[in-house]
Amino acid sequence: MPGQLTLLDAPSLWYRAFHGVPESVTAPDGSPVNAVRGTLDIVARLVRDTRPARLVACLDNDWRPAFRVAAVPSYKSHRLTVDGAEAEPDSLGPQVLVLLEVLDALGIATAGVDGFEADDVLGTLSARESGPVDVVSGDRDMFQLVRDEGPVRVLYSVEKMKPYGVAEVAAKYGIPGSGYADYAVLRGDPSDGLPGVKGVGDKTAAALVARFGSIEAIVEALDTGDEAGFPAGARAKLLAARDYLEVAPAVTRTVCDLPIPELDDELPRTPAHPERLVELADRWGLDSPLDRLLAAFEVAHAR
Numbered sequence: 158m159p160g161q162l163t164l165l166d167a168p169s170l171w172y173r174a175f176h177g178v179p180e181s182v183t184a185p186d187g188s189p190v191n192a193v194r195g196t197l198d199i200v201a202r203l204v205r206d207t208r209p210a211r212l213v214a215c216l217d218n219d220w221r222p223a224f225r226v227a228a229v230p231s232y233k234s235h236r237l238t239v240d241g242a243e244a245e246p247d248s249l250g251p252q253v254l255v256l257l258e259v260l261d262a263l264g265i266a267t268a269g270v271d272g273f274e275a276d277d278v279l280g281t282l283s284a285r286e287s288g289p290v291d292v293v294s295g296d297r298d299m300f301q302l303v304r305d306e307g308p309v310r311v312l313y314s315v316e317k318m319k320p321y322g323v324a325e326v327a328a329k330y331g332i333p334g335s336g337y338a339d340y341a342v343l344r345g346d347p348s349d350g351l352p353g354v355k356g357v358g359d360k361t362a363a364a365l366v367a368r369f370g371s372i373e374a375i376v377e378a379l380d381t382g383d384e385a386g387f388p389a390g391a392r393a394k395l396l397a398a399r400d401y402l403e404v405a406p407a408v409t410r411t412v413c414d415l416p417i418p419e420l421d422d423e424l425p426r427t428p429a430h431p432e433r434l435v436e437l438a439d440r441w442g443l444d445s446p447l448d449r450l451l452a453a454f455e456v457a458h459a460r
Contacts (some may be wrong), residue, residue: 208406216269264429280411
């Protein structure tokens with residue numbers, strides 16, 4: 158189906174909504190619905206402002222995939238509870254279930270793959286698309302998906318949906334857009350428990366990615382004894398971290414070939430299940446955000 162495709166990093170958005178809207182926002186029964194209302198309002202603004210033809214909410218079916226933990230055991234380990242589950246606010250999980258029900262009643266497509274994160278769903282759906290794609294996320298790792306063909310850009314929620322394309326990523330970090338995942342390997346990312354190479358900071362990481370293009374090329378230069386292109390002192394630091402460099406790209410690079418079936422991803426004109434949506438709106442006190450989202454659908458279809 159032709160037309161602008163918008164891919165939502167749904168977990169990123171509902172976490173942002175949860176922390177951006179007070180928990181005092183509740184349903185008629187007193188249950189917090191701050192994440193639900195906040196997420197619906199984020200989507201409404203996006204749809205109204207960018208007017209996509211298609212929309213998919215991408216999900217974490219596994220927030221800490223085994224293959225990434227095997228590569229770097231510290232991956233997201235700081236977010237584990239004592240029983241090995243993901244640490245999250247008590248009221249968020251129930252709200253996610255409500256939000257998924259609402260998305261289904263609206264007719265907004267969702268996609269998730271067992272054993273993989275939303276990042277990988279975003280990567281797969283953007284990679285197989287030939288037309289324009291907006292990836293909506295607060296995760297900088299998604300900058301690796303930008304490309305001129307299409308184009309694919311990231312609407313970065315941390316900066317009020319600032320659009321990042323190839324040029325913007327290059328201007329901010331001094332690297333090719335597609336090189337962000339390797340840049341993250343080198344400099345590390347404490348938010349994901351990724352240690353990085355000891356002694357390599359932002360500037361050195363950017364210089365290495367700009368010079369070599371990939372972690373594999375850096376490792377090859379280390380193994381062949383090539384001295385050219387390494388900032389002062391960096392070669393010894395990279396040699397000390399060679400084993401890490403072999404495995405860490407599996408953590409930061411999105412998987413782009415998941416077996417996701419074709420989706421019915423057309424932006425809804427009207428709710429897919431209107432009676433169910435009314436029930437959910439009444440139960441959870443969602444009339445206002447749903448009115449705003451349905452009005453945004455009308456604006457988008459009037460383009």
